Amino acid sequence: MREERETERERDRRRRESELGTSWVSVILGWLAALGASLILSGLVGTIVGGILSALGISQQGATSGGIAGLVGVLITLFLAFLLSGYVAGRMASRSGVKHGLLVPLLALLVTLVLAIIGAVVGASFIDQLTGVTLPGPMQSAAQSATQGIK
Numbered sequence: 047m048r049e050e051r052e053t054e055r056e057r058d059r060r061r062r063e064s065e066l067g068t069s070w071v072s073v074i075l076g077w078l079a080a081l082g083a084s085l086i087l088s089g090l091v092g093t094i095v096g097g098i099l100s101a102l103g104i105s106q107q108g109a110t111s112g113g114i115a116g117l118v119g120v121l122i123t124l125f126l127a128f129l130l131s132g133y134v135a136g137r138m139a140s141r142s143g144v145k146h147g148l149l150v151p152l153l154a155l156l157v158t159l160v161l162a163i164i165g166a167v168v169g170a171s172f173i174d175q176l177t178g179v180t181l182p183g184p185m186q187s188a189a190q191s192a193t194q195g196i197k
Contacts, residue, residue, distance in 0.1 A: 069139040069146060076135025076150040077157075084127035088119075091126075095119040128154070 095115050131150045136143025 066141060068142075068149065072135045072138035072146055073149045073153055075138060076131040076146065077153050079134040080127045080131030080150060080154060083130045084123055087123045087126050091119045091123045095122075 095118065099115050128151045132147030133143075135146040135150050139146040
């Protein structure tokens with residue numbers, strides 16, 4: 047008898063969840079939580095990774111080890127931020143927590159792609175307008191020496 051009530055409660059809960067759908071407010075607020083968490087965590091993870099590298103003496107070996115360490119730091123930061131934000135979105139929705147938690151990184155990816163496309167379009171048209179610009183005296187010589195040193 048007790049098991050029947052529990053299974054009926056479970057069926058009723060699932061039916062109510064399917065009727066309610068997705069809480070986009072909780073997904074958007076979870077995304078904002080990801081932005082805030084990544085801002086805070088980037089400083090903490092950067093400090094920890096920098097401390098580990100300086101303790102190991104790796105920071106003097108060149109740009110590639112620093113680049114790899116920076117990439118690892120960014121990946122750790124993003125993982126922790128989206129883990130936290132998925133939890134926030136799931137708890138705020140109070141239903142289908144996994145679905146809402148997974149929609150947060152999907153929303154972040156979608157926003158990033160849209161902003162990248164807009165940036166590419168605006169940037170390409172902006173660069174085309176700057177082709178005839180010449181820099182004043184000291185700036186022009188610095189720019190020329192910098193481009194010659196890049197070879």
